[in-house]
Amino acid sequence: MRRIEFEGKERMNRLEKIVKVILTILGLISIFTTIGIIFSLFEETLMFFKEVSIVEFLTGTKWTPLLEPTHFGVLPLVAGTMLIVVIAAFISIPIGLGSAIYLSEYAPKKVRKILKPVLEVLAGVPSIVYGYFALTAITPFIRNIFPETSVYNALSAGIAVGIMTIPLVSSMSEDAMMAVPDSLRNGAYALGATKLEVTKDVVIPTAMSSIVASFILAISRAIGETMIVAMAAGSTPKLTFNPLESIQTMTGYIVQISMGDVPYGSLAYKTLFAVGTLLFLMTFTLNVISRYFVRKYRRAY
Amino acid sequence: MEAILSVRNLNFYYGDNRALKDINMDIYKNNVTAFIGPSGCGKSTFLRTLNRMNDFIENVKVEGSIIYEGKDIYSKEMEPVELRRRIGMVFQKPNPFPKTIYENIVYGLRKNGVNKKEILDEVVEKTLKAVALYDEVKDKIYKSALELSGGQQQRLCIARAIAMQPDVVLMDEPTSALDPISTMKIEELVLELKKDYTIIIVTHSMQQAARISDYTAFFLNGEVIEYDETSKIFSNPRDKRTEDYITGRFG
């Protein structure tokens, strides 16, 4: 038999090394830019807290950094953000979970093949489109029902944010439910369970951690959402829980100040970073929690 | 001999693929019936038609009838959910729910409105004893069923099925994922259970069919080639193809 000549492995080894170096550099770049951003955020924030006490910032109920007398209580912005988040969650969680259940458990294959990409496209719509939709469609609708509603109001923006985050919930929850092995479903069916019971007792509990993680991610996304609230929620920092009033969120404030001509290095300028840091810590915490849930789920079966 | 299930002219299609061809068979009460045959010949498909587990597969069609307690199980009078309570099933791969051992066993009962703790406790103990699992797990009843070994999980799945006090238990190659010792335990269990239940078992092992079954059906390409008492099938098969299969000449 003929001797087979193998190509030398040296050339391959060199290629492997080069690829490894390139990938390492790319990885390091992303890590260092992230660290750099966080670092500059924290640095300016520290400068801010040299002039304003942390206690005033975290417990004060008035936010008037540009108006005399100035107040730096961030609670009105936090309340505004929370209002948006709660309204958005009331929309995105039930509708997102409902469509995930429908797609994973009830929809015939053909329907799923069409609907799933549609939902995913929805996730790619720029948020400015949702903001426009809130202003021109949702707000007039609300004002038809409650005529005393402000032109800019939390409800309209919250609904738009909710609609925008539906695909986040539905897509991640659906993936998790689809990953539940059919053998488990069959086990329940063979004991005389109905479809609803199988979904409720077997599919959802098995996929629960990912479902919860999708809720948290949607909330985290709602906290960070900027364009919609800047367009439709108003710019009046107000400690209120009335969704029909104009409010301001943390992100809304940041946009307002960044667009205006606040002098570099001024105290008002530094408020951006303090609010930004708070925002970062909130979404970061939520993302960590959500990762924890996903990991817990991986261990489940 | 009393037939508990009577299959008449049964055809089954996956789309255009006719997977079962004109099957006629009586399944006898309190006996163990084994289905043997090369893989892909329709054993699992046939087993699933008996408790309508094929309903969950899209684009399938059933023709013919299966009479159970005087009713065709594919007629409108028969509620599939109700049918599955009476005809239980154990699968090839153990599939306990990611719940406690206790909740696995009582799941079916709870779904049928049995929630009294005394009753559930009693059923758990009795069924665990019936599947010879009680001594091994009695301290872990409230722990996750996923902590059990494969063989224990499969016995738990059998316990879960008989907790419903079904008439018939269908088993689709219940030992194919298990080691020899667990396999032996399940075989002993099947022989024990046939006093109270009618058992239909798909197996790829002819020795297993010979050891535990009273009746054997040999399947080939969606047809039942031969169906008779197990002793006759193995000692004196009428069809050449059955003989070839059991003597290991093909399959």
Ligand SMILES: Nc1ncnc2c1ncn2[C@@H]1O[C@H](COP(=O)(O)OP(=O)(O)O)[C@@H](O)[C@H]1O
């Ligand atoms: N879910 C399914 N969809 C389409 N065809 C199937 C499905 N399950 C089984 N079949 C086909 O039906 C035939 C019988 O399969 P099966 O009943 O699983 O055989 P066995 O259990 O004897 O190995 C095979 O040709 C198989 O490809």
Ligand SMILES: [Mg+2]
């Ligand atoms: Mg099979």
